[in-house]
Each structure stands twice: as C-alpha cells, then as structure tokens.
Amino acid sequence: MKIIILGFGAVGQGVARVLSMKKEYLKSTYDLNPQIVAVTDRSGAAINVNGLDEEVLLETKNETGKISAYPEYGAAGVSSLQVLEDVDYDCLVEVTPTDIEDGEPARSHILKAMGDGKDVATSNKGPLALSFQELASSAQENGVEFKFEASVGGAMPIINFAHETLAGCSIESVYGILNGTTNYILSRMANEGSSYEQTLTEAQEMGIAETDPYQDVEGIDAACKIVILANSVLNLPVTLKDVEVEGISRITAESIALAKKEGLLIKLIGEASPDALEVSPRLVPKGSPFAVEGTLNVATLKTDLADDVTVVGKGAGSVETASAILSDILSIWKVRK
Structure with missing residues (x-):
C-alpha cells in the first residue's frame, strides 16, 4: 500500500514511527507492506515512489524542522495538492493542523484524494466538524474508504467500535x-x-x-x-x-x-x-x-x-493517536486486499 502523509507534526511523525515499529508485524500478520511515498509539511515535501525511510524522515524533521531537507528526495516549496496530483499512491493520511474556521486545507486535500479514487484516513477534526456530510457523500460517490477513528479520543476506540x-x-x-x-x-x-x-x-x-x-x-x-x-x-x-x-x-x-x-x-x-x-x-x-x-x-x-x-x-499523544490511524489503514487494507 502506497501512502502519502500530509502534515508532519506530532501525529504525522507518530504514523511514520508506528509504521516503522510494526513493519514486520504488518507483513507477517496481514500481508501488508506499507510504503510512505510522500510526506509534506510547511517547508515542502519528500517524495520517493519506491518508498521513503521512516527513520530518516523522523531524523530529518527532528534535526532540521523541514521535511524538504530529506536527503536526495526533498523538494522545497512543493504544495500538498501538487503532491496529490503528481504522486502515485493508494491511501492519503491527512494530519495537517486543524482549522475550525473553514476546515482548510484538509477539506480540499480529502476531497481531492476522494475525487481521484483514493482512500483516506484522517485525525483532522476541522473538516469533519464543518463538512461531514459533504465528505461522507464524496466518499460514497467515489467508492472510496473514509476513516477517521483518530479524530475522536485519540487512542480510545469509539467510532469503529460503534x-x-x-x-x-x-x-x-x-x-x-x-x-x-x-x-x-x-x-x-x-x-x-x-x-x-x-x-x-x-x-x-x-x-x-x-x-x-x-x-x-x-x-x-x-x-x-x-x-x-x-x-x-x-x-x-x-x-x-x-x-x-x-x-x-x-x-x-x-x-x-x-x-x-x-x-x-x-x-x-x-x-x-x-x-x-x-x-x-x-x-x-x-x-x-x-x-x-x-x-x-x-x-x-x-x-x-x-x-x-x-x-x-x-485522548492524545503522538503514537497513541497514530495507533488509531494504523487501525484505519488496516481496515482499508482488508477491504482492498
């Protein structure tokens, strides 16, 4: 499964961390081989269609504060929408900062991915609180999976549980x-x-x-x-x-x-x-x-x-919230496998 992560703050880094930690487990238990093919933050992007190294992503962000400083595959100034347009992927993980005024840019990211037939997992409350019906309808119309367990209660299972x-x-x-x-x-x-x-x-x-x-x-x-x-x-x-x-x-x-x-x-x-x-x-x-x-x-x-x-x-925490996103990625994988 080729994954794009938009946003590389605490939750985005948590997703990279849990994918690195659970790589062997995911392969042996679910036959899932997740590859992060692109990551964006405010500085730009890191893109590699053959998969970025999770540990290098984390080190780069920790040491420079810029994902665009990723060795060889960093690209300064590239927008998230441009990445969604140009990079081949299967699942969008949308974890940009929440905006409760208009839900952007997450709302546009999610709608773009769905319009292109891509599955989405997000922890972003803004677009869900403001435009839930629009997003749910888009997912249905485009035949894609839309998962958001991590948007409520962090690691506390409630939406999928219900x-x-x-x-x-x-x-x-x-x-x-x-x-x-x-x-x-x-x-x-x-x-x-x-x-x-x-x-x-x-x-x-x-x-x-x-x-x-x-x-x-x-x-x-x-x-x-x-x-x-x-x-x-x-x-x-x-x-x-x-x-x-x-x-x-x-x-x-x-x-x-x-x-x-x-x-x-x-x-x-x-x-x-x-x-x-x-x-x-x-x-x-x-x-x-x-x-x-x-x-x-x-x-x-x-x-x-x-x-x-x-x-x-x-209810919060980098790895804890990422654990909910991982459960959504697995739910998507089970549908698509």
Missing part, C-alpha cells in the same frame, strides 16, 4: 469526556485545591495544554468531536454551529471543593443525542466511569440491546 462491535445495536446517545487537557486541569484542581489559572499554567509548562488553550478550555475541541460522533454514530446531519458549548474557564477551586464534599466531581462532558448536542461542565459521582483522571478520555454509548457500554483510553 460500527463494528456494536453493529447489531441501535445507539441512542453518546456522552463522555472527550478532551484530555480539560480533564487534566479539572483533575488537578480537585486533587490539589489549586485555582484554574494556576493549574492551566502548570499544564502549559508540561506541554499538556497549548500555548493558546482556547479551543480546549472553552469546549470547542470537545464540541468538534461531538459533531463527528453525532454524524457518524447517530446519523444526525449537524455541524459545529449546532452545538451548545460552555467551557471550564469559569470553574473555581471553591466550586470543585463544594462538589467534593457531596461526593461529586466536575467534568467537562459532551453529549450527542437526537434531543441534545451539548458540551458543558457537569457533576459526576466519584465512583462513576467518568471519574477518570489525567488526560484520559471516556465515552458511554447508550444502546437498545447492550444497555450502556463505556470505553476509556488516552
């Missing part, structure tokens, strides 16, 4: 903790009695929170994931503007202490159902499945046959 493991069930709602940064902040505030501002600063220093944490702490990231779940699991044709969103920036140490006295925790919960599309701080019992700490994510799917089914997993 479609495959719970295939015989009607899923009535999905709700859960879908942002690791806010869960870390609220967990630390509960354990240490610290203020929101102090805990956010600590999280930023540790690299858990972004320098600009707005999308995480104001609930936008979780809202994007709720939109993806609403569309893909509940078949609700909604977009980001349909979600009621409240973040955690107004949560005080006093309110958390008061909740603790009652045996409760404050968590940022997202809910998708035919009756509600919402992200907001909610009270949960200390012993509940939602009493997870750190950067863990947790989601409960309410079904007609299996009642409530809850999944837990790491």
Whole structure:
C-alpha cells in the first residue's frame, strides 16, 4: 500500500514511527507492506515512489524542522495538492493542523484524494466538524474508504467500535469526556485545591495544554468531536454551529471543593443525542466511569440491546493517536486486499 502523509507534526511523525515499529508485524500478520511515498509539511515535501525511510524522515524533521531537507528526495516549496496530483499512491493520511474556521486545507486535500479514487484516513477534526456530510457523500460517490477513528479520543476506540462491535445495536446517545487537557486541569484542581489559572499554567509548562488553550478550555475541541460522533454514530446531519458549548474557564477551586464534599466531581462532558448536542461542565459521582483522571478520555454509548457500554483510553499523544490511524489503514487494507 502506497501512502502519502500530509502534515508532519506530532501525529504525522507518530504514523511514520508506528509504521516503522510494526513493519514486520504488518507483513507477517496481514500481508501488508506499507510504503510512505510522500510526506509534506510547511517547508515542502519528500517524495520517493519506491518508498521513503521512516527513520530518516523522523531524523530529518527532528534535526532540521523541514521535511524538504530529506536527503536526495526533498523538494522545497512543493504544495500538498501538487503532491496529490503528481504522486502515485493508494491511501492519503491527512494530519495537517486543524482549522475550525473553514476546515482548510484538509477539506480540499480529502476531497481531492476522494475525487481521484483514493482512500483516506484522517485525525483532522476541522473538516469533519464543518463538512461531514459533504465528505461522507464524496466518499460514497467515489467508492472510496473514509476513516477517521483518530479524530475522536485519540487512542480510545469509539467510532469503529460503534460500527463494528456494536453493529447489531441501535445507539441512542453518546456522552463522555472527550478532551484530555480539560480533564487534566479539572483533575488537578480537585486533587490539589489549586485555582484554574494556576493549574492551566502548570499544564502549559508540561506541554499538556497549548500555548493558546482556547479551543480546549472553552469546549470547542470537545464540541468538534461531538459533531463527528453525532454524524457518524447517530446519523444526525449537524455541524459545529449546532452545538451548545460552555467551557471550564469559569470553574473555581471553591466550586470543585463544594462538589467534593457531596461526593461529586466536575467534568467537562459532551453529549450527542437526537434531543441534545451539548458540551458543558457537569457533576459526576466519584465512583462513576467518568471519574477518570489525567488526560484520559471516556465515552458511554447508550444502546437498545447492550444497555450502556463505556470505553476509556488516552485522548492524545503522538503514537497513541497514530495507533488509531494504523487501525484505519488496516481496515482499508482488508477491504482492498
């Protein structure tokens, strides 16, 4: 399988790393020989139709910050759309930075690949939260596979779990903790009695929170994931503007202490159902499945046959998120083999 990776930040590098780590396993278990034939970042591209070396890709990015510095096969200034046009490949892995204003450039990358009859795996929330129906329709019209497990909950299996493991069930709602940064902040505030501002600063220093944490702490990231779940699991044709969103920036140490006295925790919960599309701080019992700490994510799917089914997993991380992309690549391979 010939793969193009667009975007070589943490997740793109994670994909290269897991493909390198699992090369023998993929060949022996699935008869899959993945070849990365092109990678792009802001500097340009590295292209080799016979396959790029994953370790050299990682070393080049780490040492120079530019994938276009890849020895012999680097090409400065080449655009991602140009790479999609010129390079022969089977599967696009779209992991460019998320843009929640217009979903670009990821939306155009994905539509271009689908229009050319190529399968797509992505972790990119932007185009999914804004243009899910358009992308799903394009995939269907062009007869291609469109996978996005990594867009919700990182390594936590939920989308494929809902479609495959719970295939015989009607899923009535999905709700859960879908942002690791806010869960870390609220967990630390509960354990240490610290203020929101102090805990956010600590999280930023540790690299858990972004320098600009707005999308995480104001609930936008979780809202994007709720939109993806609403569309893909509940078949609700909604977009980001349909979600009621409240973040955690107004949560005080006093309110958390008061909740603790009652045996409760404050968590940022997202809910998708035919009756509600919402992200907001909610009270949960200390012993509940939602009493997870750190950067863990947790989601409960309410079904007609299996009642409530809850999944837990790491919501972020380079290799963790890449593990979900690898599962999507394998799903595509099983269809195409």
